Amino acid sequence: MSSGADVPMSKTDWIVVGAGSAGCMVAAQLAHATDSRRGLITVVEPPGATARQIDRERPANWLNLLGSSEDWNLSTQESHQLANRTIRWPRGRGLGGSSRINAMIWFPPTRKDLQMLVTASGGSWSISKLQQDLKDLTQWTRPEPPTWQSESSQRFLQATNQLDEGKAGSYMRLNRSGRRWNPAELLNAAQSDGTLEVQRATVNRLLCEGDRIIGVETWDDHGKNRIMANRGVIICAGAIATPGILMRSGIGPREQLQRAGIEVRLESEQVGRGLQDHLIMPVIFQVKSDRFPSHSSVQDIARWQTMGTGPLASNLAECGGLFLDDSIQIHVTPTHYLTYPKTTDHAFMTLGVNASQPQSTGMLRLQSSDPRVPLSIHPHYLEEACDRDVTVQGMRFVRRLVKETNLSQWVVSESIPGKKRGTAQDLEKAICRYSQTLYHPAGTSLMGTMSSSVVTPEFRLRGFQQGWVVDASVLPRLTHGNPNATVMLLAYKAAKELSKVVG
Ligand SMILES: Cc1cc2nc3c(=O)[nH]c(=O)nc-3n(C[C@H](O)[C@H](O)[C@H](O)COP(=O)(O)OP(=O)(O)OC[C@H]3O[C@@H](n4cnc5c(N)ncnc54)[C@H](O)[C@@H]3O)c2cc1C
Known part of the structure; x- marks a missing residue:
């Protein structure tokens, strides 16, 4: 994988890919733990038109946001289990990500969900500490x-x-x-004091030097760009886009990468697998x-x-x-x-x-190395x-x-x-x-202690330095209820891990 020396370049300290539920939380908390002298955080979120103001403000209008310019407008592959239907899979686009278009329900993780996370961490987390983190993070999200x-x-x-x-x-x-309320509001304070900036671009792939992640390649209507990161890249593009970025970076199932003509950097069978949804x-x-x-x-x-x-x-x-x-x-x-x-x-x-705990798991398949071609979605409901x-x-x-x-x-x-x-x-x-999707895809970049997992319990992209992943894709099991609170909890925890690195 070349680092694309001929492509225009800008520099920062930290890159957060995707300003969704996890991206906003992790970027805001990281900004809180650092200051502008110690590092600039660049949040990269694709550009896009905004929907009508009344739909963005009035809770009862949220269905109007589905299929709007704030929705990636994805669909599943046809499935015989769903009477040969394909179903629409809304995903939020723009600052706030899926929280920008979702049904706003704050369903805290159940005790069983917390236990699932403790198990995934290999016992390095505890239920009581997670509960404390949840309490702390609700001071920011303030559900009502x-x-x-x-x-x-x-x-x-x-x-x-x-x-x-x-x-x-x-x-x-x-x-x-x-x-x-939109979690993008969490970014405002850090944007005002110069700790954080938002760039509107779409990330195609990670740039690496050996096993070190040094930046990202983005693209827009005018072509490609590079953003280089001194300290690291945190991928928060959600359960569908994160595995796509990993695969286009040469990290994923060998057969899929080769079929798309992508050089294999790290064979990782779990990327794009383990897909769960309600x-x-x-x-x-x-x-x-x-x-x-x-x-x-x-x-x-x-x-x-x-x-x-x-x-x-x-x-x-x-x-x-x-x-x-x-x-x-x-x-x-x-x-x-x-x-x-x-x-x-x-x-x-x-x-x-x-x-609440579906056992059927599906997968995402890379169709092309071209980032404009969406992954094909096979939920296997x-x-x-x-x-x-x-x-x-x-x-x-x-x-x-x-x-x-x-x-x-x-x-x-x-x-x-x-x-x-x-x-x-x-x-x-x-x-x-x-039946319809309840809009909760998760599990496509498995977190765990096993060598086959994509992400470690410290949210590190396994096999690489200076790369982290946190969003719904890392959840090893879908939560019993609606997952947003748990995704934000993971992001809050990841920011704590990263704060150790910020030093
Ligand atoms: C319609 C709908 C209703 C829902 N209702 C609820 C609910 O009421 N309660 C609940 O708990 N959960 C709900 N959910 C689920 C919840 O919103 C998600 O689980 C949660 O937002 C996932 O957070 P995330 O950070 O993983 O991904 P997202 O919030 O989706 O964020 C991913 C971000 O990455 C960006 N991105 C994508 N590709 C790229 C790229 N190539 N480069 C840069 N950035 C990129 C996206 O634009 C997006 O901003 C709902 C979801 C939807 C879609």
């Missing part, structure tokens, strides 16, 4: 309780209390007084009241603008929790999950069910029979919840999959036909 709740959520929470078979609650949100099956009910508005009324806008409350402050996925011994998560939305925001005369509630079984059990639990609690008086009928679909086979068919 919902400022408004739909009737669906209120009724669901009452119903789960009646059955008492899980831990449901209103989700905390990354909001500020009912408005969307797959949500929406069980949709027509209900008697509380039709969630598809268009904002003047009153709702005024209420949100003056008090940060009302339906516009809803993130749609307002509440939920883990059930059946934490094997499933249920998300509650006051809408028809598959058709909202198309207008309808009826009121709906969706109870979305997903296996539902390949393991247990994932189908757990989802079926979850759907049955939801039906029981509706039948045996006060919800029974409020629900008119089950629209999807429909009451007459009762056998396990019927329900499996519905899962194939209607």
